[in-house]
Amino acid sequence: FVYEKNFRTLTAEAGLCVVIPCSFTTGFGFTPKHIVWYKCEAYSRCDYDHEIIFHSNKNNIRVQYGFEGRVSLLEPDIRQNNCSIIINDLKESDSGLYRIRVNGERKWREDGFASIQKTTVSVEGLSQKPRVKLPTLTEGQQATLTCVAPGLCSGSVPEITWTWRGAGGTESYITGSSTSFRTKTLTAFTQRHISTLTFNSSAEHHNTNVTCKIRFTGEKTTEEASTLKVNYVKEVNITGGTNVKEGETLNLTCSVESFPPSLIMWSKLGSDITLHNDTGSATLSIINATTEHSGQYVCTAKHMNNILQENIDITVMFISHV
Numbered sequence: 001f002v003y004e005k006n007f008r009t010l011t012a013e014a015g016l017c018v019v020i021p022c023s024f025t026t027g028f029g030f031t032p033k034h035i036v037w038y039k040c041e042a043y044s045r046c047d048y049d050h051e052i053i054f055h056s057n058k059n060n061i062r063v064q065y066g067f068e069g070r071v072s073l074l075e076p077d078i079r080q081n082n083c084s085i086i087i088n089d090l091k092e093s094d095s096g097l098y099r100i101r102v103n104g105e106r107k108w109r110e111d112g113f114a115s116i117q118k119t120t121v122s123v124e125g126l127s128q129k130p131r132v133k134l135p136t137l138t139e140g141q142q143a144t145l146t147c148v149a150p151g152l153c154s155g156s157v158p159e160i161t162w163t164w165r166g167a168g169g170t171e172s173y174i175t176g177s178s179t180s181f182r183t184k185t186l187t188a189f190t191q192r193h194i195s196t197l198t199f200n201s202s203a204e205h206h207n208t209n210v211t212c213k214i215r216f217t218g219e220k221t222t223e224e225a226s227t228l229k230v231n232y233v234k235e236v237n238i239t240g241g242t243n244v245k246e247g248e249t250l251n252l253t254c255s256v257e258s259f260p261p262s263l264i265m266w267s268k269l270g271s272d273i274t275l276h277n278d279t280g281s282a283t284l285s286i287i288n289a290t291t292e293h294s295g296q297y298v299c300t301a302k303h304m305n306n307i308l309q310e311n312i313d314i315t316v317m318f319i320s321h322v
Ligand SMILES: *[C@@H]1O[C@H](CO)[C@@H](O)[C@H](O)[C@H]1NC(C)=O
Pocket: 022, 023, 074, 075, 082, 083, 084
């Protein structure tokens, strides 16, 4: 009476949950009263009382050790002929065969049916990773990272922690950060667990890793590391000599440490002509300098929508040839 298509091998992960889909049809005159699920090893008939892991009559039935409170019917109304169950907080030892029995009445007499086939559940190690959402990070602005635990299980609430590996390489927490945890109930049996990490991002966070770690019941853990990219820009830095003699070569390097890299342009004050441009760092070279090269030069750095400028005086000294 139980659809054979229900029975197959299900694989699930430790710490998460599994739904064993099941439905049944009954003969005329049979009124289903209770649903019983058994779990057993391959050699067993799988219908002994000590193998019961769930009984919809909760009053007088003891279930196998370790299954208390972890198994629920998806559809509590047995008249719907839906015997699907969810098992939460899975452990590897939950692997095995599962068999269903429906107890009821026919012509005022107790009657019942058990499925012929069994469903095989195989619980493997936790391999699903949390999903981490990173927004665009900008230095000096509040950033909120989101981490979503895998699985949509209604079992124990997992513990979510955030760690940070700074430039020093040691694992710690982001100073001044705060976290918040919430559980979103999707249906009676599905929940999503989410943690957010909020902090004021700065250049020191750029290219460092932040890890979201999730701990489910039974020390089952999974984690995901993400590399932070922070939009930032430091001051314009000009290096090189500014005084040369006529005929010499002058090199002036303008650089700006930033992410993403800035476009650096050299021009002479009062002129629109770009003498040289490059990304990150640009070197202005004046070969065989003449006194006409003297004057103020401008280094302009374009970083996203910002423009930074720095002026510098160049003096080319005239040498009288006697
Ligand atoms: C059994 O009930 C659950 C929960 O309402 C539902 O998701 C599932 O599709 C039902 N199964 C069948 C075979 O009707």
